[in-house]
Amino acid sequence: MELKIRTILAIRMKIITNIGLYFQMLWVVFSKPEKSKVFRVRLFDEIQQIGINSLPIVALLSTFMGGVIALQTASNMDSPLLPAYTIGYITRSSTILEFSPTIISLILAGKIGSNIASEIGTMRVTEQIDALEIMGVNSLSFLVLPKIMGAVFFFPVLLIFSIGLSLVGGWIAVTSTGLASTETYVFGLRTFFVLSNIGYAVVKSVVFAFVIVSVSSFNGYYTSGGALDVGKSSTQAVVNSSIVILICNFFLTQMILL
Amino acid sequence: MIEIKNLNKSFGDRQILFDINAQFESGKVNLIIGQSGQGKSVLTKCIVGLNEPDTGEVLFDGRNFTQMERVERKDIRQEIGMLFQGSALFDFMNVEDNIRFPLTMFSKMSKKEIQKRVDFCLDRVNLNNRNKLMPSELSGGMKKRVAIARAIATTPKYLFCDEPNSGLDPQTSIVIDNLIREITYELNITTIVITHDMNSVIEIGDTILFIHQGKNWWTGGKAEILKTTNPEILDFVYASSFMKEIKENMQSSK
Numbered sequence: 001m002e003l004k005i006r007t008i009l010a011i012r013m014k015i016i017t018n019i020g021l022y023f024q025m026l027w028v029v030f031s032k033p034e035k036s037k038v039f040r041v042r043l044f045d046e047i048q049q050i051g052i053n054s055l056p057i058v059a060l061l062s063t064f065m066g067g068v069i070a071l072q073t074a075s076n077m078d079s080p081l082l083p084a085y086t087i088g089y090i091t092r093s094s095t096i097l098e099f100s101p102t103i104i105s106l107i108l109a110g111k112i113g114s115n116i117a118s119e120i121g122t123m124r125v126t127e128q129i130d131a132l133e134i135m136g137v138n139s140l141s142f143l144v145l146p147k148i149m150g151a152v153f154f155f156p157v158l159l160i161f162s163i164g165l166s167l168v169g170g171w172i173a174v175t176s177t178g179l180a181s182t183e184t185y186v187f188g189l190r191t192f193f194v195l196s197n198i199g200y201a202v203v204k205s206v207v208f209a210f211v212i213v214s215v216s217s218f219n220g221y222y223t224s225g226g227a228l229d230v231g232k233s234s235t236q237a238v239v240n241s242s243i244v245i246l247i248c249n250f251f252l253t254q255m256i257l258l
Numbered sequence: 259m260i261e262i263k264n265l266n267k268s269f270g271d272r273q274i275l276f277d278i279n280a281q282f283e284s285g286k287v288n289l290i291i292g293q294s295g296q297g298k299s300v301l302t303k304c305i306v307g308l309n310e311p312d313t314g315e316v317l318f319d320g321r322n323f324t325q326m327e328r329v330e331r332k333d334i335r336q337e338i339g340m341l342f343q344g345s346a347l348f349d350f351m352n353v354e355d356n357i358r359f360p361l362t363m364f365s366k367m368s369k370k371e372i373q374k375r376v377d378f379c380l381d382r383v384n385l386n387n388r389n390k391l392m393p394s395e396l397s398g399g400m401k402k403r404v405a406i407a408r409a410i411a412t413t414p415k416y417l418f419c420d421e422p423n424s425g426l427d428p429q430t431s432i433v434i435d436n437l438i439r440e441i442t443y444e445l446n447i448t449t450i451v452i453t454h455d456m457n458s459v460i461e462i463g464d465t466i467l468f469i470h471q472g473k474n475w476w477t478g479g480k481a482e483i484l485k486t487t488n489p490e491i492l493d494f495v496y497a498s499s500f501m502k503e504i505k506e507n508m509q510s511s512k
Binding site: 038073122123126127128130135136137222 | 306307308333335338344347348349
């Protein structure tokens with residue numbers, strides 16, 4: 001029993017220590033970059049790596065996601081009193097409010113998060129981070145800040161891209177199966193449209209971008225050991241950022257929508 | 259010159275370094291030797307500030323590094339070049355960019371001057387036609403040479419080499435050793451080399467600090483270390499059959 005309590009206390013202490021260390025890391029990350037010219041080059045590299053390279057996977061996922069939402073909505077509409085344009089209406093609302101910002105972020109947490117953690121983790125175990133520190137470079141600011149800025153800047157672009165393709169996916173699904181005409185689907189998309197919902201989705205995407213990059217960088221930066229530990233950090237980064245995304249999603253929905 | 263005064267370091271309950279006092283002179287190759295796990299790397303990391311000592315001082319030409327803030331340390335760090343055991347080249351940059359990196363970050367040189375310096379450093383380590391290769395395309399010896407070129411790019415006052423010969427064949431080891439020695443004398447810098455390699459000790463060691471059980475066990479020159487009667491040093495120096503043979507030859511020639 002005593003051993004159990006000790007273990008629980010040790011785990012709690014570890015969690016509290018890690019949270020403290022995470023905020024300490026952020027403090028150092030957001031210090032002024034060493035050289036703005038170098039920062040700009042790294043920022044564009046990261047936009048390419050994190051943002052532009054994610055376009056194909058986001059496009060594929062969003063198109064099929066939109067198609068599935070539209071088909072599932074249509075298959076659940078048993079009542080003849082429900083108009084056919086409801087398919088477009090529900091596809092739009094689900095996509096903007098939840099699927100594009102949250103599901104795409106969770107998928108990207110796997111793609112980008114593991115990539116960041118393994119990249120920084122490998123730099124740690126091969127002493128590349130020590131080499132930066134010895135040169136007098138603020139390694140956290142140099143490595144992590146361009147990634148955070150790049151993701152925060154480009155995630156809203158990915159979000160809009162995802163919403164657009166998801167709605168197109170829904171349209172392809174309903175028209176090719178004859179469940180609704182183009183006019184009915186588009187009418188549904190335009191019905192009861194609330195512009196502020198886009199703002200809500202953008203806020204979510206920015207927060208999730210920050211969470212994915214900062215949590216994954218934290219896991220990578222504090223890796224110790226060898227190749228096996230880099231793998232563990234990479235997995236942990238995906239798990240941690242997914243959990244934080246879900247928690248943030250709950251609170252953001254409560255704060256903004258209710 | 260680098261001075262270490264009463265340096266102690268522990269990790270948790272385990273004390274690694276005990277009251278280390280040492281002086282490393284400029285224009286000389288200063289070796290830190292000892293068996294694995296005796297605290298050599300921890301000592302070096304304490305000197306360059308990658309580990310914080312529990313107590314004690316590290317002075318770079320009289321400047322107390324241990325008492326400095328992060329921002330103040332930056333100035334001294336820009337005077338330090340370091341060659342890591344695994345070379346630690348940035349694997350997302352090619353050879354040329356690796357050497358250019360510290361110059362781009364901290365020097366006020368023009369692009370042309372930086373390129374000239376990069377070419378000079380590559381030439382100095384005999385790698386002038388490999389500038390566009392990525393680190394993954396280089397052999398172990400080449401990686402070490404690029405790392406040396408990067409370390410000397412900013413014309414450092416202090417050069418640290420952590421086991422520069424690990425994983426290299428004997429011939430390449432001699433090339434690296436000679437390069438370290440030549441650069442030390444050319445630039446009149448304070449060089450500290452951590453090694454277990456007795457060939458390096460004999461080839462390049464001007465002063466030697468023997469670390470044993472985390473303590474400064476012995477200090478002297480390479481001629482003295484071969485004549486010492488200290489049992490721990492004898493165990494270390496004459497561990498290999500080759501060194502044993504040298505010892506026997508020395509004794510028989512007397």
